[in-house]
Amino acid sequence: MKALRNYLDKIKPNFEKGGKYEKLQSTFDxxxxxxxxxxxxTFKGSHIRDSIDMKRTMSVVLIALMPALxxxxxxxxxxxxxxxxxxxxxxxxxxxxxxxxxxLIAVSYIxxxxxxxxxxxxxxxxxxEGFLVSGMLIPMIMPIDVPLWMLxxxxxxxxxxxxxxxxxxxxxxxxPALIARAFIFFAYPAQMxxxxxxxxxLTEGKGVVDGFSGATPLGNWGQNIADxxxxxxxxxxxxxxxxxxxxxxxxxxxxxxxxxxGIGSWRIMLSTxxxxxxxxxxxNMFAANEYMKVxxxxxxxxxxxxxxxxxxxxxxxxxSQTNKGKYIYGFILGIFAIMIRxxxxxxxxxxxxxxxxxxxxxPLIDYYIVEANINRRLKRAKKAVN
Amino acid sequence: xxxxxxxxxxxxxxxxxxxxLLKGPFNDNNPITVQVLGICSALAVTVQxxxxxxxxxxxxxxxxxxxxxxxxMRNGIPPSIRIIVQLVVIAALVIIVDQLLKAFxxxxxxxxxxxxxLIITNCILMGRLEAFAMANKPWQSFLDGIGNxxxxxxxxVVVSFFRELLGYxxxxxxxxxxxSFYQAGYVNNGMMILPPMALITVGTxxxxxxxxxxxxxxx
Amino acid sequence: xxxxxxxxxSKNVVINYFTGPHPAGNVGVQIHHIDPINKGDIVWYVNxxxxxxxGKLFYEGKYDASKIIALSGSELLHAKYAKAIGNTCISAxxxxxxxxxxxxYISGNALTGSKxxxxxxxxxxxxxxxxxxxxxxxxxxxxxxxGLDKFSFSKSYFSWLTPGKKYxxxxxxxxxxxxxxxxxxYEKVLPMDIMPMQLIKAILAEDIDMMxxxxxxxVDEEDFALVEFIDTSKTEIQSIIRKGLDLIRKExx
Numbered sequence: 001m002k003a004l005r006n007y008l009d010k011i012k013p014n015f016e017k018g019g020k021y022e023k024l025q026s027t028f029d030x031x032x033x034x035x036x037x038x039x040x041x042t043f044k045g046s047h048i049r050d051s052i053d054m055k056r057t058m059s060v061v062l063i064a065l066m067p068a069l070x071x072x073x074x075x076x077x078x079x080x081x082x083x084x085x086x087x088x089x090x091x092x093x094x095x096x097x098x099x100x101x102x103x104l105i106a107v108s109y110i111x112x113x114x115x116x117x118x119x120x121x122x123x124x125x126x127x128x129e130g131f132l133v134s135g136m137l138i139p140m141i142m143p144i145d146v147p148l149w150m151l152x153x154x155x156x157x158x159x160x161x162x163x164x165x166x167x168x169x170x171x172x173x174x175x176p177a178l179i180a181r182a183f184i185f186f187a188y189p190a191q192m193x194x195x196x197x198x199x200x201x202l203t204e205g206k207g208v209v210d211g212f213s214g215a216t217p218l219g220n221w222g223q224n225i226a227d228x229x230x231x232x233x234x235x236x237x238x239x240x241x242x243x244x245x246x247x248x249x250x251x252x253x254x255x256x257x258x259x260x261x262g263i264g265s266w267r268i269m270l271s272t273x274x275x276x277x278x279x280x281x282x283x284n285m286f287a288a289n290e291y292m293k294v295x296x297x298x299x300x301x302x303x304x305x306x307x308x309x310x311x312x313x314x315x316x317x318x319x320s321q322t323n324k325g326k327y328i329y330g331f332i333l334g335i336f337a338i339m340i341r342x343x344x345x346x347x348x349x350x351x352x353x354x355x356x357x358x359x360x361x362x363p364l365i366d367y368y369i370v371e372a373n374i375n376r377r378l379k380r381a382k383k384a385v386n
Numbered sequence: 387x388x389x390x391x392x393x394x395x396x397x398x399x400x401x402x403x404x405x406x407l408l409k410g411p412f413n414d415n416n417p418i419t420v421q422v423l424g425i426c427s428a429l430a431v432t433v434q435x436x437x438x439x440x441x442x443x444x445x446x447x448x449x450x451x452x453x454x455x456x457x458x459m460r461n462g463i464p465p466s467i468r469i470i471v472q473l474v475v476i477a478a479l480v481i482i483v484d485q486l487l488k489a490f491x492x493x494x495x496x497x498x499x500x501x502x503x504l505i506i507t508n509c510i511l512m513g514r515l516e517a518f519a520m521a522n523k524p525w526q527s528f529l530d531g532i533g534n535x536x537x538x539x540x541x542x543v544v545v546s547f548f549r550e551l552l553g554y555x556x557x558x559x560x561x562x563x564x565x566s567f568y569q570a571g572y573v574n575n576g577m578m579i580l581p582p583m584a585l586i587t588v589g590t591x592x593x594x595x596x597x598x599x600x601x602x603x604x605x
Numbered sequence: 606x607x608x609x610x611x612x613x614x615s616k617n618v619v620i621n622y623f624t625g626p627h628p629a630g631n632v633g634v635q636i637h638h639i640d641p642i643n644k645g646d647i648v649w650y651v652n653x654x655x656x657x658x659x660g661k662l663f664y665e666g667k668y669d670a671s672k673i674i675a676l677s678g679s680e681l682l683h684a685k686y687a688k689a690i691g692n693t694c695i696s697a698x699x700x701x702x703x704x705x706x707x708x709x710y711i712s713g714n715a716l717t718g719s720k721x722x723x724x725x726x727x728x729x730x731x732x733x734x735x736x737x738x739x740x741x742x743x744x745x746x747x748x749x750x751x752g753l754d755k756f757s758f759s760k761s762y763f764s765w766l767t768p769g770k771k772y773x774x775x776x777x778x779x780x781x782x783x784x785x786x787x788x789x790x791y792e793k794v795l796p797m798d799i800m801p802m803q804l805i806k807a808i809l810a811e812d813i814d815m816m817x818x819x820x821x822x823x824v825d826e827e828d829f830a831l832v833e834f835i836d837t838s839k840t841e842i843q844s845i846i847r848k849g850l851d852l853i854r855k856e857x858x
Binding site: 033036038041056060170267319321322376378381384385 | 641644715746757779787792800820838
């Protein structure tokens, strides 16, 4: 431990201004602060500081993602076993899924962090931790059979055009992980929609049991086919779908961690779900077709609604930043997600588009909340004068 | 525009100053990336290279000759109706170009459809006429028109090159990405064909240009 | 409520009661809830000890600069009250009363005080000396450990398992400076109708008009001390607020 520290201290001057490897300063800084919390001390203002920092915050989000990810790995194996008509043990299924999923995670991190490091160095600031979460979210919202090169292109696009063009972490308008998904959705539609892509190996169709469809409940409804997957299956996640989104139970555990630690906004989660329920109830009232008759609970456990509400809509940078704004943001988001899903068969997963749309409107919502605060102050000042 | 140079003494046709009129639009004075004019057509006709090149040539011819004609007439045009006169000249030239396209390259003309007609409203034209041709001699105006047409065309060609290559795997209609790529799992990027990617490609060019030449960054 | 008779028996005063955790005791917060400051308002306030000083001056004709100060902080052997005169040198109070090690001496409290040396002098407005350990050490994987001994306003370290535990806080930043990412965090420790994040950003952009609109007149560095303490992005928020106030003052004069 001590030797490592001494070694770091010894090579550090090389990376500082004027040193041999000045160009790698950001990289060195990132590695050093990863290993050690810096020894920088306060000099004025508050002499003591909270123990939390950005690394801790992001790692808590990663921990919250773990249940969904681990379940997702198992489910990839389980769905594959179903498709080829075999029954495998829990461990075999998990292993199969892990082997499929881990390369996706690796590609997403290597490409994304690589670009982040380059930009951080070019702009001369530290590497921000934001991508630790985005890099995990990207594979989790992908279908399992997405080609690695496609994931790499999408990740690069998301980091460059979703984040760095706006000035980097903290300045982005859209959720970078969703940009990656939207990019594949529009650029390579065959890899992002249909019945076959949600189960490993189904596109190649080797050894698949006759009559096995692989369609997701959401996909079926999107084509106006009444789906009869049981509620419990959808809640627990024994259905095909993107890697991390199937188990609503695992997502709720994650939501619990985020809310308890105070890192995820419960305001957004709650209002998004309320918005979704509200829209579904309105649809239930009209019930012009079968899809509109689906009850609210079923709508909530289908597709990526819950995953989006818990992990994507709550991204603090692209969501509404004021507390009151968060309620409005989430509520409208929930309404749009269900509306797009039910009305537009071309976009069965309305959540992605609803979040990206509301990302655009978040600053506008904030503007009105801030204006309200300003007007309160002006009114008070006027009253004081009179 | 600050490049209204009043030429006093006689100078050669391709003096340094005149050449600057030609070259400027390629870099620091590019009509699309710096003046941000003519964006609409740049987004619409750049899905493939061939129509983009034809469009670029058409715009270049129209800018060059309308600049020339207006410059010749500049002292005789009453200021109050100058916009109308300019429009008449442009419209006449555009109609000639449109008819020529229909006569010789009908299929491309079909693809460009309304956008050739819309050259009339292309901001680059009015911009150059107002800013340059109204105050400069015919030869300089002609060069300025050629230069701006080429600057516009350059961006169109670059954007359409990437869009056709990545969107269709072709360049000028010829397949350049080999079949073996497709068998290995490569897929054409469908988003490159959609208008948003044209905007993003133009944006990227602007980004690269401004990070190279920091004087262009607006405050 | 257990109020001293000195207060309840005094005449020609209006008494306002405040309860709650810090920063309920801050002058700025109290003014905000009694009668918020508008542009151009002037509000005077005086500390209890200064009331005594003024009183003594008028009743007895004597300027008595002595005041009661608190000696506090984890590195003091005996935390206690002491009598001090004016801006006295603190060495008499801390000599033989501190633990060994690299220490930070603060005139005032740990959130808003100013850094002084062990032989430094007490600030004019301060009634407290705080001694805490310096945090100038590297901590191996400090951000990844469970952190049972780390105090945090959030529950991201497992120290929430032991409520009521006493912590030793040092002067380490516990992380690097980052962009503003987390939202809705500052509002939790700023009990005022102020939008902290928006105000901070307006000051950083030197947008004086916006600063006024967002209520810069109502705040002071002190009110943002806790905001600075819990800030995940580790920025110097009190300095930013000071900069805003200085800008406004320059603009008005």
